[in-house]
Amino acid sequence: xxxxxxxxxxxxxxxxxxxxxxxxxxxxxxxxxxxxxxxxxxxxxxxxxxxxxxxxxxxxxxxxxxxxxxxxxxxxxxxxxxxxxxxxxxxxxxxxxxxxxxxxxxxxxxxxxxxxxxxxxxxxxxxxxxxxxxxxxxxxxxxxxxxxxxxxxxxxxxxxxxxx
Numbered sequence: 450x451x452x453x454x455x456x457x458x459x460x461x462x463x464x465x466x467x468x469x470x471x472x473x474x475x476x477x478x479x480x481x482x483x484x485x486x487x488x489x490x491x492x493x494x495x496x497x498x499x500x501x502x503x504x505x506x507x508x509x510x511x512x513x514x515x516x517x518x519x520x521x522x523x524x525x526x527x528x529x530x531x532x533x534x535x536x537x538x539x540x541x542x543x544x545x546x547x548x549x550x551x552x553x554x555x556x557x558x559x560x561x562x563x564x565x566x567x568x569x570x571x572x573x574x575x576x577x578x579x580x581x582x583x584x585x586x587x588x589x590x591x592x593x594x595x596x597x598x599x600x601x602x603x604x605x606x607x608x609x610x611x612x613x
Contacts, residue, residue: 452605461492469545470496471534509533520561527571527580548573
């Protein structure tokens with residue numbers, strides 16, 4: 450099942466939730482898909498493209514030792530990015546309600562010992578944080594597009610089952 454950007458935004462709007470996005474391998478594609486929908490500004494606070502590994506630490510607060518030991522393509526990195534972007538996009542001291550992150554290898558070569566197509570998506574909301582691992586086939590463009598679809602579907606799945 451693939452969730453449409455409008456479906457996800459409608460879900461957040463109905464629950465009165467704000468959103469922050471931290472993207473690495475998707476390079477802004479996830480936030481672009483959302484801002485293409487009229488009214489996205491009702492819930493989307495912003496997005497951080499933390500493409501370079503050191504930015505994941507300096508801007509999103511990902512543990513520097515974790516990055517040094519595991520690299521950026523890691524489930525815990527995805528979780529910390531999702532948590533960190535909520536704080537990075539705080540307004541008047543209030544963090545975003547939901548954080549989504551994408552990190553992985555779009556190719557053409559493996560990274561940090563991880564094969565092309567390895568993706569981790571992190572979701573943080575309330576006190577909860579999780580990540581899911583994916584393996585997508587295709588070229589860079591196809592892997593990035595599959596990651597955007599998976600991030601939206603995962604977010605809708607997790608937010609939908611959360612009590613209002």
